[in-house]
Amino acid sequence: MTTASHAAVTAEASNIDSSARCTLSFLIASALAWLLVSGLLAVLHLVQAYDASFLAHCPIFTYGRLGAMQETASIYGWAANAGLAVALWLLARLSGSPLRSLNWACGGALFWNLGVTLGLVGIALGEGTSTSFLHLPYFVQPLLLVAYAAIAVPGVLAWTGRKQSMTFASQWYAVAALFLFPWLLSAAQVMLHFAPVRGVLQAIVEGWYVQSVWYLWLFPLALAAAYYLVPKITGRAIPSYDFSALGFWTLIVIGDWTAGRHLVGGPVPAWLVSLAIVSCALLLVHFIIVALNLRGAFSSGGPVLKFVAFGLFSYLVGGLWDAVTCMRSVAVITQFTWIDQAQTQLALTGAFSAIVIGAIYFLFPRVTGQAWPSATLITAHLFTTVIGTLGLVLSLVVAGWIQGHDLANPAVSFADIAAHTSSWLHFALAAQALLLVGNALFALHFIRLACTKPAASGVSVFAQPPAMEASAS
Amino acid sequence: MSSSNDPRLPQAGASDESLLAAHEKMLGKKPDEQAHYKLLPLVLLFVFSGIIFYAGTYLNHFSGNYDPAVFDEHGHSASGNAAPVKLDPIVVGRKSYEQVCSTCHQSTGLGLAGVYPPLAGSEWVTGSEERVISILLHGLKGPIHVKGVAFPGAAAMPVFGQVPGSGYNWSDEKIAAVITYIRQEWGNKAGPVTAEKVAELRKKEGDRAEWSEAELLKLP
Numbered sequence: 001m002t003t004a005s006h007a008a009v010t011a012e013a014s015n016i017d018s019s020a021r022c023t024l025s026f027l028i029a030s031a032l033a034w035l036l037v038s039g040l041l042a043v044l045h046l047v048q049a050y051d052a053s054f055l056a057h058c059p060i061f062t063y064g065r066l067g068a069m070q071e072t073a074s075i076y077g078w079a080a081n082a083g084l085a086v087a088l089w090l091l092a093r094l095s096g097s098p099l100r101s102l103n104w105a106c107g108g109a110l111f112w113n114l115g116v117t118l119g120l121v122g123i124a125l126g127e128g129t130s131t132s133f134l135h136l137p138y139f140v141q142p143l144l145l146v147a148y149a150a151i152a153v154p155g156v157l158a159w160t161g162r163k164q165s166m167t168f169a170s171q172w173y174a175v176a177a178l179f180l181f182p183w184l185l186s187a188a189q190v191m192l193h194f195a196p197v198r199g200v201l202q203a204i205v206e207g208w209y210v211q212s213v214w215y216l217w218l219f220p221l222a223l224a225a226a227y228y229l230v231p232k233i234t235g236r237a238i239p240s241y242d243f244s245a246l247g248f249w250t251l252i253v254i255g256d257w258t259a260g261r262h263l264v265g266g267p268v269p270a271w272l273v274s275l276a277i278v279s280c281a282l283l284l285v286h287f288i289i290v291a292l293n294l295r296g297a298f299s300s301g302g303p304v305l306k307f308v309a310f311g312l313f314s315y316l317v318g319g320l321w322d323a324v325t326c327m328r329s330v331a332v333i334t335q336f337t338w339i340d341q342a343q344t345q346l347a348l349t350g351a352f353s354a355i356v357i358g359a360i361y362f363l364f365p366r367v368t369g370q371a372w373p374s375a376t377l378i379t380a381h382l383f384t385t386v387i388g389t390l391g392l393v394l395s396l397v398v399a400g401w402i403q404g405h406d407l408a409n410p411a412v413s414f415a416d417i418a419a420h421t422s423s424w425l426h427f428a429l430a431a432q433a434l435l436l437v438g439n440a441l442f443a444l445h446f447i448r449l450a451c452t453k454p455a456a457s458g459v460s461v462f463a464q465p466p467a468m469e470a471s472a473s
Numbered sequence: 474m475s476s477s478n479d480p481r482l483p484q485a486g487a488s489d490e491s492l493l494a495a496h497e498k499m500l501g502k503k504p505d506e507q508a509h510y511k512l513l514p515l516v517l518l519f520v521f522s523g524i525i526f527y528a529g530t531y532l533n534h535f536s537g538n539y540d541p542a543v544f545d546e547h548g549h550s551a552s553g554n555a556a557p558v559k560l561d562p563i564v565v566g567r568k569s570y571e572q573v574c575s576t577c578h579q580s581t582g583l584g585l586a587g588v589y590p591p592l593a594g595s596e597w598v599t600g601s602e603e604r605v606i607s608i609l610l611h612g613l614k615g616p617i618h619v620k621g622v623a624f625p626g627a628a629a630m631p632v633f634g635q636v637p638g639s640g641y642n643w644s645d646e647k648i649a650a651v652i653t654y655i656r657q658e659w660g661n662k663a664g665p666v667t668a669e670k671v672a673e674l675r676k677k678e679g680d681r682a683e684w685s686e687a688e689l690l691k692l693p
Contacts, residue, residue, distance in 0.1 A: 269542070467490075
């Protein structure tokens with residue numbers, strides 16, 4: 001086992017990681033709790049999709065509220081907590097010094113999760129709004145904005161106080177996500193809920209918010225992790241790195257022009273939808289660059305790299321898919337069907353979650369100074385994630401395709417459509433349950449590692465990595 | 474101790490410092506002065522240009538002229554199939570009169586004593602349709618008597634019709650509208666004039682010089 005030979009180089013696991021243990025553990029633990037809650041709600045929601053009488057007598061668990069709770073728990077519970085934990089850790093590592101003002105993040109995380117809990121209770125009691133991705137009741141929305149700002153403080157301080165003047169692609173994505181989300185959330189709150197715009201403009205703002213949450217918040221968080229993990233694990237510099245800035249700016253600039261993407265055929269000016277379709281196509285520039293830059297993820301490696309590779313695969317397929325399904329001739333069939341759901345699942349469970357879970361597998365041993373207790377559990381989680389996501393997405397796509405064709409045919413009744421898709425929804429349910437089981441294993445595994453006392457020699461379990469050679473291309 | 478490929482302990486392949494340094498070095502590359510063109514940037518250039526070309530073409534075809542009232546990507550506005558709106562000749566006439574005629578004849582229709590004849594109560598306006606149309610179509614030069622007052626003809630009436638030498642090229646509809654307007658304004662009480670009548674006179678006279686009072690008086 002090599003030890004640090006020169007003092008100038010920070011050890012692979014240092015007090016940069018261990019000093020943030022408390023905050024990161026809390027963020028990840030809350031994220032996992034919400035992941036399980038949203039998984040459970042998703043299972044119940046899918047059961048209702050083919051058996052409408054299931055839990056129908058109980059107002060709290062009616063179809064609409066259950067769906068809103070599930071979406072809220074997965075985005076504001078799981079994705080926000082986990083994504084922020086990873087972003088904070090990344091910014092600390094790349095700044096070269098421990099996170100400062102961690103109390104802000106701790107307090108913020110406490111209030112954020114309190115807000116999400118209150119929000120879920122509110123939705124269950126019928127206080128939720130009808131806005132996609134922002135079902136949270138009015139009374140918790142400002143609280144979330146303030147709590148988010150507090151969580152982001154150490155990340156921003158790590159960015160401004162970084163040791164090197166140079167910046168790396170991971171930092172661009174992480175900082176962009178930290179700064180852009182408050183803008184999205186506050187603009188959506190004001191324009192949709194506190195001083196609502198009128199008429200069709202609401203649908204446009206809603207579409208803008210949904211697309212922006214993906215392209216300006218969740219995807220940048222995941223990409224920040226991927227841009228760090230791939231070269232870090234493989235030890236090879238990112239190929240064609242000089243394109244990465246173009247990839248970053250295409251996402252940030254064009255991303256929210258896809259706002260009209262789900263308004264195809266709707267009562268909105270035609271240019272808005274045309275612009276969204278064109279933006280989805282232009283985003284292919286971003287996806288091509290990400291594929292070129294991060295192709296190292298698809299080389300052989302440990303489970304972390306496999307999680308990241310699966311996440312990237314989902315991300316790239318999702319981008320191509322978006323460019324195809326937003327076209328008017330395709331959207332005629334796919335819009336308002338299970339295919340929309342499949343797309344959301346591919347983006348969230350596939351792209352975002354797989355990369356972020358990989359990052360958690362990578363960072364948490366460094367934060368605790370311990371190895372994960374079981375290799376089998378990691379492999380099991382990898383398999384459930386890959387099989388569960390693919391099974392869920394594919395069965396929803398088939399169900400959606402059938403549903404789309406049936407809906408276009410006025411001779412087919414709604415009851416028949418439900419009957420035609422029912423068997424595929426059973427498949428989707430099985431896949432969703434598999435995902436839930438895998439994530440439950442992950443949560444147990446996490447608890448076991450978090451509860452072990454940090455070993456005195458914990459830092460030395462990590463081999464001192466070699467220096468990276470700058471490659472020619 | 475764990476081996477270097479223990480899945481429970483994901484090892485790093487490079488230190489953070491060297492990772493940052495290596496990537497900074499790649500960004501700070503010198504320009505390609507010897508023209509050693511790499512294939513990849515060229516291929517990407519073509520691919521990206523293709524995507525941008527598609528995007529531009531699509532927007533050009535399906536933007537509906539960026540009209541907020543166009544909901545159909547093929548560019549038909551919501552009211553596209555409706556019949557053309559019938560314009561009120563009085564409204565059109567007043568607008569044209571205020572813009573052009575009122576410079577000389579004033580918005581009161583009283584003209585300017587000794588220079589511009591009045592239109593209010595003028596026998597030329599409320600009398601023969603043919604005479605007033607002719608004056609607008611081809612203009613008027615020379616002295617003229619209006620309401621018994623002689624105007625020496627210091628200022629000529631310009632040519633308004635769609636005839637050679639016209640400075641205005643007003644359509645027959647517009648001329649008809651203005652005449653209809655002045656024939657019912659300021660206490661005048663004469664009937665409307667149709668665009669067909671204007672067109673008929675325009676074709677009959679064709680290419681001719683400005684009228685004089687004597688020539689006009691020969692008209693019915």
